[in-house]
Amino acid sequence: MSDTAELETEEPPIGQATIIYLGPAAPHWEIRAVFGEREVMDSFRDRVNARLLLLPPHDPQFRRNRERVNRDGERERIVVEWDLGYPEDEPSEG
Numbered sequence: 001m002s003d004t005a006e007l008e009t010e011e012p013p014i015g016q017a018t019i020i021y022l023g024p025a026a027p028h029w030e031i032r033a034v035f036g037e038r039e040v041m042d043s044f045r046d047r048v049n050a051r052l053l054l055l056p057p058h059d060p061q062f063r064r065n066r067e068r069v070n071r072d073g074e075r076e077r078i079v080v081e082w083d084l085g086y087p088e089d090e091p092s093e094g
Contacts, residue, residue, distance in 0.1 A: 015041050016079040019048060019069070021057055023085075028056050036078065044078055057084050 015036020022030055029052045033041035051065040066082070073080035082088070 011077060013079045014077045015044070016081070017041065017044060017048070017073070018081045018083060019052075020083045021085050024056060026054060028052065028054070034079075034081075040076070040078075044072070044076065047072060 013036075016034035017036075018032045018034060020030045020032065022028055029049065031045040031048050033045065048069050051069055052062070055062045055065060070080055072078075
């Protein structure tokens with residue numbers, strides 16, 4: 001297990017993508033490549049779109065697919081940032 005952590009610290013990311021929630025009307029998502037080879041980022045964008053195409057953030061399936069997207073990014077050394085249009089770090093009170 002520590003081998004994986006060491007490997008991640010040694011190898012720099014090959015790309016970065018920002019995934020932006022556009023709103024309740026489909027398409028819900030825009031995937032923007034910040035940096036990285038075009039072919040790699042286009043391929044990643046296609047896979048992310050396949051996972052998120054019809055899922056708004058409040059859909060229960062979104063949480064599972066978001067984790068899959070994050071794992072795909074880690075495996076491929078692509079930094080993934082999410083912009084859902086609201087702060088996620090703040091605990092919701094209610």
